[in-house]
Amino acid sequence: MNSGRQQIQAKKNYLISGRAALEYIIRDILEEHSVDSVLMPSYCCYTMLEPFVRHGIKIRFYDIFYDEEKGLCAKLPEEDYTEVSKENHDNEIFYYMTFFGFSQLSGLDVKQIRDIYGLIIVDRTHSWLSDSTFQVEIDADYTYISFRKWTGFYGIAEAIKQHAPFVLELGTVGSEYSEHRKEAMMMKNDYIKWQRTIEVDEHLSHATEIAEAEGQKKNYLNKYDEAEDFLDEHYVGNKPTTECVYQLLLADWNFVKGQRRTNAVVLLQGLRDIPEIKLMYGEQSEMDVPLFVPILVKDDRDGLRRHLINKQIYCPVHWPLSKYHQNISNQGKEIYNREISLVCDQRYTEEDMNRIVDAIKDFFDKKSVACEQVTNIRDYVCN
Structure with missing residues (x-):
């Protein structure tokens, strides 16, 4: 480490975006540690991978997939559990996150994570309003949060170093x-x-x-x-503007949490009996504060999105598959190909949520009628 560099006597710093916060954390790590690779969830945005790539850090993936009985699951590479393997992961970062503000994620042994991997980064962007604290977050060396995903912020994120001050200075105001x-x-x-x-x-x-x-x-x-x-x-390294910091400090987070939870209940209850879709999370726990309500569409995901857009309902997909994701498993890719993130944020009311439910039901009702008509025509021709 460069002993001539001025140390910042703080464990928390604000930056302009989640990617800037992650980049700042990586550079701080490299000041004090040798890092060969990072183990990432296979379900992630390319912007979460790019900061590692720019520093020449090899990316590996652990599987994130949907199971009909267990819901969203995670599975570490089997070779990482061996005694020989543990010695090879001192220079590897483990990257952990839960998704969409829901706490359920099956399959990870938190104690093993701390035992196996040299460093832990926790991305709390999706979970930071949740009332739960996971052991892996307590054990983490670094955490970060992109706040702009949650409300109309112009650009602010937070990087936290758990056990010591950051050693790097921040850059200019972005x-x-x-x-x-x-x-x-x-x-x-x-x-x-x-x-x-x-x-x-x-x-x-x-x-x-x-x-x-x-x-x-x-x-x-x-x-x-x-x-x-x-x-x-x-x-x-860019810092947020003073206006962005004030936006964060003055936001009514109790309203944000309450409205999101209320809206999510309407979606979860209204959609649970539609056979053509699966709710990625079947219920909302008392701890959860949804960022979105994600659904998995069995067939014609893009057709459903177009139908919603035609009704002025704009719901994103998370995320596009990038060139970095080529080697993830087929079951991991399924989420990318089938997922739609239904909006449930504080701008909307329960009436808006019912409109989303009705629009989705309308799409599948029309598809069912069309299929029945085709079947009737086929039967008529064959007879």
Whole structure:
């Protein structure tokens, strides 16, 4: 370690994004440790992998998959359990996270994780509002959180070092990125308000509505793309603006938690009996605060998404498969190919959640009718 470097006497620092926080943690680790590889969950975004790649750290995966009886499961590589193997993981980072604000994740022996791997990073982005604390989080060497996933922040994340101060200085304030994000969010808010206005304006034609909606949507999405393109090139070490810190400190987190939990219950209860989908999490525990309510679609996931978009319901998928994911298992890839993340955040009401449920039921009802018509025609022709 460079003894001439000024030490920051803090165990917690704010950065501009989750990727910036992870990059900061990796650089701090490399100041004091030799690292050969990282063991990542197979279900993750490429932006969680890229900071390791840029430092030449080899990426391995442990399997994340859905089981009909157990729900979401994790499985470590079998070779990691051997006595010989344990000696080979002193220079390996174990990366842990739970998903979507739900606490259930079967299959990991937390004690073995601490025994086997030299360092532990816990990504608490999806779980930080949860009332539960997992043993692996207590054992972690580092944790980090990207707050902007939860509400309309322009750009702020937190990096925490559990047992000592960070040894690295932070960089400059990332004001340009925050301004890009701020402008995009304001454009999106204007779009949402405009949409609600035209829903009650009987004088606008359907064609006019669609054209104007697509134009406004394209504009704010382009602005978000500009922000993310800028972040791709300028995320290392950047601090958030003072405005972003105030956003975090002044947010009404009790309202955020309560509304998300209420909305999630409506979705979970309304969708549980639809045979064409599986709820990735069948129920919400008292500890959970959902980021999204993820579903797995048995067939035609993309068709369902298009149907929802046509009804002005915009639900993302987590995540796109990247070039880094080529060697994950087939059961691990299934989640990527079947998942839709249903929105349940504090901007929405129970009425909005019922509209999502009705739209999903409508899609599968229409598919069922279409299949029945095809069957009837086939039977008629054959007879």
